[in-house]
Amino acid sequence: MSNQNTAAQARAALEAGEGILRLAPTWVPRSFLMPGGRLKLSREDLYALGTHRGGIDERWFGSTTPAANEGAPPDEGLSYVVHEGGKFTLRDAIEAVGADIIGKPLWDAYKKWPVYSKFFDNLGPIPHHMHQNQEQAAKLGLEGKPESYYFPPQLNWTGNNFPYTFFGLEPGTTKEDIRRCLERWNQGDNGILDHSKAYRLKPGTGWLVPPDVLHAPGSLVTYEPQWGSDVFGMYQSMVEGRRVPWELLVKDVPEQYKHDLDYLVNQLDWEKNVDPEFKAHNYLEPIVRSGGEEQGFVDRWIVYGTVDGKQLFSACELTVHPGRTATIKDPGAYGLIVTQGSGKIGSLDVDSPNFIRFGEITKDEVFVAAKRAGEGVTFHNTGSEPFVSLRYFGPDTHKDLPAVGDHLKRGAR
Incomplete structure (x- = not known):
């Protein structure tokens, strides 16, 4: 489809939705993981793309980032x-009419x-894995990947097999300790979790995860606003008795460093x-932004918070x-x-x-253009139960964004 045709379609869709675009579900498989079955996708469709591609255990929202999966189609x-x-991709629409959708500041800064x-x-x-930072990913023409977590109560009716996440490394762990774990890669479990600490996951809370920080996500359904990248490196050789290929450790490492253990250890941000x-520097609990019981809503x-001093999402x-x-502005x-x-x-x-x-068009996902968001969007509950939605933003959007730890001062859940 030509850029001109996409621009016409995008503008027509924006006009029809009064600045709000309806999006189709975007399902993503992972060949090295086992789906948890809580994304409302029919169980008979969990392997809709074939068992060789893996089970579908992710759904992406408002994405213009392709999944870095082996054997995946380009979209x-x-x-x-x-x-x-x-239908047409959100990426093509933004490339065609950029500022009309994401706003001029973001378009000028990122295109x-x-x-x-x-x-x-x-x-x-x-x-236990990490996501490379911007400098490391740029060596391969890619982007780094800070990310964040929130555990929606509505999808976590069961915690599945292991609702605990290991974060980072125990204080006192040395680089030599982790180097020895990599040396033992083909000898079974390389023991890297012996050097880490697991935190119990609680629905309705979340975490910030900076790049170059090891983490082994547990089995709660997780909402993950993050930078537009799919880089990672797996540092654990076995999980639940299943082998993790070395290739998943070095997927986003320059060729000359794929067997350089010192380089792999030094990818990690040791201080973090x-x-x-x-926990004090990365744990999140909800903070009331507006509304209350009398108003009939709460936002x-x-x-929230920053990563290395930057508001990224x-x-x-x-x-x-x-x-x-x-009505929310x-x-x-x-x-x-x-x-x-x-x-x-x-x-x-x-x-x-x-x-x-799989393939069904639902009515649960939208993308709200910047101009409409600023004018205000009205949410009306037409049902008999709470009407709950999650919405995520790009970099440098909010001047009043709370800092990590502010839930202890500002309280209100």
């Missing part, structure tokens, strides 16, 4: 705009939507990994009570997913389905 991971029976979010849903834990106050910050959870309405574009209930977002009917077949 895997990309969100599609749905309009008048047709793309530089972030995305996802649901991650695994049966058990995944390997052995931080004795890791909460769920992802943020997210809010909006709950509107039955029969009530909330935001200073930037956002991607949104409905996690409970039904209602209207602007002029669009939305609802959170209980059961989704």
